[in-house]
Amino acid sequence: MTTSLIQEKFASIRKGLLEFLILKIIASDKVYVADMLRRLSTTEFATQEGTLYPLLSKMRREGAVDYEWQESDAGPPRKYYKLTARGKSQLDELTDYWAYINQTLDNLGLGQG
Amino acid sequence: MQKVITINLNGNAYQLDEQGYEVLRAYLADAEAQLSGNPDASEIIRDLEQSIAEKCLRLLGPGKTVVTPAEITQILREIGPVETTGNGSHPTPSAAAPAPKRVYQIREGAMVSGVANGFAAYFNIDPTIVRVAFVVAAVVEMTEYDRPPVLAIGLYLLLVFLVPYAKTSEERAAAQGASAGLPYKLQNAVEKVKAKFDGLHHKAH
Numbered sequence: 001m002t003t004s005l006i007q008e009k010f011a012s013i014r015k016g017l018l019e020f021l022i023l024k025i026i027a028s029d030k031v032y033v034a035d036m037l038r039r040l041s042t043t044e045f046a047t048q049e050g051t052l053y054p055l056l057s058k059m060r061r062e063g064a065v066d067y068e069w070q071e072s073d074a075g076p077p078r079k080y081y082k083l084t085a086r087g088k089s090q091l092d093e094l095t096d097y098w099a100y101i102n103q104t105l106d107n108l109g110l111g112q113g
Numbered sequence: 114m115q116k117v118i119t120i121n122l123n124g125n126a127y128q129l130d131e132q133g134y135e136v137l138r139a140y141l142a143d144a145e146a147q148l149s150g151n152p153d154a155s156e157i158i159r160d161l162e163q164s165i166a167e168k169c170l171r172l173l174g175p176g177k178t179v180v181t182p183a184e185i186t187q188i189l190r191e192i193g194p195v196e197t198t199g200n201g202s203h204p205t206p207s208a209a210a211p212a213p214k215r216v217y218q219i220r221e222g223a224m225v226s227g228v229a230n231g232f233a234a235y236f237n238i239d240p241t242i243v244r245v246a247f248v249v250a251a252v253v254e255m256t257e258y259d260r261p262p263v264l265a266i267g268l269y270l271l272l273v274f275l276v277p278y279a280k281t282s283e284e285r286a287a288a289q290g291a292s293a294g295l296p297y298k299l300q301n302a303v304e305k306v307k308a309k310f311d312g313l314h315h316k317a318h
C-alpha cells in the first residue's frame with residue numbers, strides 16, 4: 001500500500017524508524033539477521049542485508065546491542081543479537097516518545113492543538 | 114567454454130565463471146567504498162560475504178558446482194547495496210553545512226572598487242590592512258625592481274575585473290560568511306588568471 005505519495009513524504013521517516021524497529025525485534029527474541037529480515041519483510045519496513053549489517057554494527061558500537069556466535073543446524077555459525085541494558089533503556093525512551101508523537105498527531109486539528 | 118574462478122567467502126570455496134566473478138567483485142568493491150572510514154568495515158564485509166556464501170550454498174548440489182552470473186546477480190539484489198544510515202560513522206556533510214563563504218567586491222565603504230573591502234570581509238580582518246598591503250606591495254615593486262608598480266596595480270585591476278560584486282543581501286552575507294567553506298569564487302578567479310597567463314605565455318612564443 002505504498003503509494004508514490006507515501007514514498008515521497010515518508011521515505012526518510014521510514015528509514016529513520018528502522019533502528020527503533022530493530023531494537024523492538026531484538027528485545028522480543030534472540031534473533032539473527034535473517035530472522036529480522038523475515039519479520040520486517042511483511043511490513044512497511046522491509047529491508048535488506050546491505051542496510052541491516054551497517055546499522056547493526058553502528059548500534060553495537062553505540063552499545064545498544066551485542067551478539068554472540070551460535071552454531072546452526074545448517075551451515076556456519078550465526079551471530080545472534082541481544083539488547084544490552086543501554087539498548088533496553090533506548091527502546092523505552094523511544095517507545096515513550098513514539099507514543100507521545102502519536103498522541104500529538106491524534107490531538108492536532110481537534111481544536112486544542 | 115567458460116573459465117571458472119574459485120573464490121573464498123569466509124573460509125568456504127565457491128566457483129563462479131568469469132562474468133559472475135566480475136559482478137561479485139564489483140559489488141564488494143562498492144561496499145568497501147561505501148564503508149570507507151567505518152571502523153567496522155571489515156566486519157560488515159565479512160557478514161556480507163557470509164550471507165552471500167550461505168545463499169550460494171543453497172543453490173549448489175551434487176550435480177551443480179558453479180554459481181551462474183544470473184544467480185549471483187539475484188543474490189546480490191536480495192542483499193541490496195550497502196547503505197549507511199548517515200547519523201553514524203558515515204556523516205553526510207552537505208545537508209547541514211552552511212553556505213560557503215565567497216569573495217565579493219563590496220562597494221559599501223570602498224576606497225576604489227571594493228576589492229580590499231571584499232577580501233577583508235572574507236578573511237575577517239580590517240580592510241585597511243588589505244589596502245596597506247597593496248600599497249606596500251606597490252612600493253616594494255617600485256624600490257626593489259625600479260619600475261612603476263605594474264604588478265600590484267595590474268593585480269588590483271584584474272581583481273576588479275574578475276571578482277563579482279555583492280549585489281544581493283545573500284551575496285553580502287556570503288561575503289561575510291560565518292563558515293570557513295570553500296572559497297570557490299577565489300579559486301575560480303585564480304584559475305581564470307592562470308588561464309589568461311597561459312594564454313599570454315603562449316602568445317609570447
